[in-house]
Amino acid sequence: MVRRILSISANTFRETIRNKILYAILAFALFVIGMTFFLADLSVGDFARIIADVGLASIHVFGVIMAIFLGITLISNEVDRKTIYVILSKPVRRSEFILGKTLGLSFTLAITTLAMAAVLFLVHLGYQFGGRAEPGIFIASAGIYMELVLLTCLASLFSAFTTPVLSAIFTISLFLLGHLTNYLHAVGEQSKVAAVRWGSKALYFLLPNLENFNWKNEVAYGGLRSASVLGWAAGYLAFYAVCVLCLSCLLFARKDFK
Amino acid sequence: MTNRRRILVIEGLTKSFPAGFWRKPVRVLSDLSCDVYENEVVGFLGPNGAGKTTTIKILNRLAFADAGKATLFGEDVRDGKELRGRIGFMPEQPYFYEYLTAVEFLRLCGQLCGMARGETDSRSAKLLSRVGLEDARSMAIRKYSKGMMQRLGLAQALLHDPELVILDEPMSGLDPMGRMEVRNLIRELKTAGKTVFFSSHIISDVEVLCDRVIMLHKGEKVAEGRVEELIGSQILYIELVVSPVLAPGRLAEAGIPPGVGETQGDLLVLRAPGTREANGWMAGLLSAGCSIHSCLPVKKNLEEIFLERVGEGGVEGKSN
Numbered sequence: 301m302v303r304r305i306l307s308i309s310a311n312t313f314r315e316t317i318r319n320k321i322l323y324a325i326l327a328f329a330l331f332v333i334g335m336t337f338f339l340a341d342l343s344v345g346d347f348a349r350i351i352a353d354v355g356l357a358s359i360h361v362f363g364v365i366m367a368i369f370l371g372i373t374l375i376s377n378e379v380d381r382k383t384i385y386v387i388l389s390k391p392v393r394r395s396e397f398i399l400g401k402t403l404g405l406s407f408t409l410a411i412t413t414l415a416m417a418a419v420l421f422l423v424h425l426g427y428q429f430g431g432r433a434e435p436g437i438f439i440a441s442a443g444i445y446m447e448l449v450l451l452t453c454l455a456s457l458f459s460a461f462t463t464p465v466l467s468a469i470f471t472i473s474l475f476l477l478g479h480l481t482n483y484l485h486a487v488g489e490q491s492k493v494a495a496v497r498w499g500s501k502a503l504y505f506l507l508p509n510l511e512n513f514n515w516k517n518e519v520a521y522g523g524l525r526s527a528s529v530l531g532w533a534a535g536y537l538a539f540y541a542v543c544v545l546c547l548s549c550l551l552f553a554r555k556d557f558k
Numbered sequence: 559m560t561n562r563r564r565i566l567v568i569e570g571l572t573k574s575f576p577a578g579f580w581r582k583p584v585r586v587l588s589d590l591s592c593d594v595y596e597n598e599v600v601g602f603l604g605p606n607g608a609g610k611t612t613t614i615k616i617l618n619r620l621a622f623a624d625a626g627k628a629t630l631f632g633e634d635v636r637d638g639k640e641l642r643g644r645i646g647f648m649p650e651q652p653y654f655y656e657y658l659t660a661v662e663f664l665r666l667c668g669q670l671c672g673m674a675r676g677e678t679d680s681r682s683a684k685l686l687s688r689v690g691l692e693d694a695r696s697m698a699i700r701k702y703s704k705g706m707m708q709r710l711g712l713a714q715a716l717l718h719d720p721e722l723v724i725l726d727e728p729m730s731g732l733d734p735m736g737r738m739e740v741r742n743l744i745r746e747l748k749t750a751g752k753t754v755f756f757s758s759h760i761i762s763d764v765e766v767l768c769d770r771v772i773m774l775h776k777g778e779k780v781a782e783g784r785v786e787e788l789i790g791s792q793i794l795y796i797e798l799v800v801s802p803v804l805a806p807g808r809l810a811e812a813g814i815p816p817g818v819g820e821t822q823g824d825l826l827v828l829r830a831p832g833t834r835e836a837n838g839w840m841a842g843l844l845s846a847g848c849s850i851h852s853c854l855p856v857k858k859n860l861e862e863i864f865l866e867r868v869g870e871g872g873v874e875g876k877s878n
């Protein structure tokens with residue numbers, strides 16, 4: 301089983317890294333991150349911090365773009381192009397297919413995130429006024445990566461059932477809501493109507509809480525997150541991803557292909 | 559026949575597809591039952607939209623039936639992942655990962671079938687040259703033509719040396735040479751003891767290749783049986799080709815009724831309804847100074863049977 305999942309994920313990895321549009325996005329992202337080097341010159345304040353802030357924000361935005369761009373067609377492309385027919389006629393379970401596809405894309409995103417983080421680290425290091433080695437960049441990028449994995453799981457769930465456009469709308473909505481859940485929860489709690497309070501509580505637990513993976517602010521102050529925070533985030537990711545993947549597998553198990 | 563193992567058994571298979579929110583679902587297969595025995599080549603015939611591809615999808619768990627049961631090697635098609643290793647499948651108008659080459663794609667298939675790398679490579683080299691793709695083995699599949707895709711489809715279906723091969727329209731999109739190669743391939747599979755189940759629109763191919771045929775029309779089986787049985791031993795007429803062309807008066811003298819012949823160039827083609835008539839006519843023609851070039855009994859062919867059954871749209875009751 302593991303071997304088959306790995307074969308499918310290796311193939312998905314190959315599919316994504318042979319995608320020219322991904323390279324275009326990555327090149328642009330690296331360009332933008334590189335430009336923060338000059339951006340710091342134009343502004344006042346803590347230069348190194350600006351580099352870290354803007355750079356990490358770029359990694360986040362471009363990472364999400366890549367995850368959504370590749371994720372929304374992850375399964376639907378295979379169904380539309382009928383490439384899935386041959387794969388599923390081999391001794392492969394549908395769940396293995398879903399897991400392999402998701403794992404493969406996660407691996408691609410790991411590489412692109414690492415590339416972006418490495419460039420940012422070098423820019424930060426090379427900055428002439430107060431440049432320094434900032435390992436926090438990698439920690440914050442790891443948080444961004446965890447978020448991307450979660451988005452990939454969601455996008456692959458949607459791509460198994462709907463068109464790419466709808467998957468994009470759903471995934472982007474969940475991405476935006478996922479960063480607002482703490483806020484929505486706080487607002488909901490203020491309500492006098494019990495149903496609204498319950499509803500907001502339910503949403504708070506159902507929606508992915510993407511702020512769990514947001515360690516950008518801390519980095520620039522040099523304070524590294526403690527291991528327990530990282531561990532908690534990883535646990536949250538694992539739990540949420542398993543739930544989403546199980547749902548995908550369950551719904552995909554008896555789907556008719558047209 | 560009955561003592562041979564039944565490899566594929568379909569019992570009462572029924573399938574509908576939803577046709578939209580308000581409309582009632584479209585029935586695509588109704589109560590289809592048929593079977594395929596070990597080491598048989600079985601053709602699956604039917605006009606467009608008869609439900610052939612749907613049946614084949616159900617066998618490969620790409621679609622699920624509403625009612626009825628299909629078993630392969632005695633196991634339900636819906637479970638038994640292990641079962642898949644014994645089956646090779648080529649979908650209709652196959653399409654593969656365009657960013658891979660044929661060799662890379664077959665390696666992926668080998669991995670999924672649990673084959674060792676060396677075995678995969680040696681078998682894929684053999685199969686690629688067998689289907690005529692050895693020059694294109696390192697070309698991106700993106701650049702393949704339709705027929706090349708079809709050939710790669712055959713190679714991947716046979717890679718893991720399956721006992722049963724299910725092919726959905728293996729001849730479509732192939733040039734005459736390609737069709738002949740596929741015919742030979744299917745014959746080889748039979749010689750090697752494999753079982754082949756394939757759908758086709760090319761009835762002449764089915765007629766020469768298949769031990770048995772199953773005909774489907776509007777989701778119902780309209781005929782099933784051995785090709786010879788379906789064609790029957792009944793002789794439709796005996797065709798005589800003679801020359802020179804005699805005038806109608808002299809034909810009548812030779813004992814030939816009017817309206818049974820037609821002129822084709824210098825030749826006269828006559829259709830005698832039976833052996834007795836044919837013999838009588840030949841005697842008359844010979845004594846009238848004609849020479850007889852050929853005398854052929856003409857039987858129904860599968861195509862006519864197909865058009866007959868499908869044209870009526872009637873469902874044959876229980877056949878074998």
Ligand SMILES: Nc1ncnc2c1ncn2[C@@H]1O[C@H](COP(=O)(O)OP(=O)(O)OP(=O)(O)O)[C@@H](O)[C@H]1O
Pocket residue numbers: 557558575576584586604605606607608609610611612613650
């Ligand atoms: N996913 C689907 N949704 C709705 N209807 C479908 C679907 N798939 C097939 N059908 C219908 O089922 C019927 C049978 O289709 P199928 O593809 O099995 O025919 P076929 O015998 O393979 O035809 P062909 O010779 O053209 O390949 C058709 O009328 C088709 O419209």
Ligand SMILES: [Mg+2]
Pocket residue numbers: 610611612650726
């Ligand atoms: Mg078809």
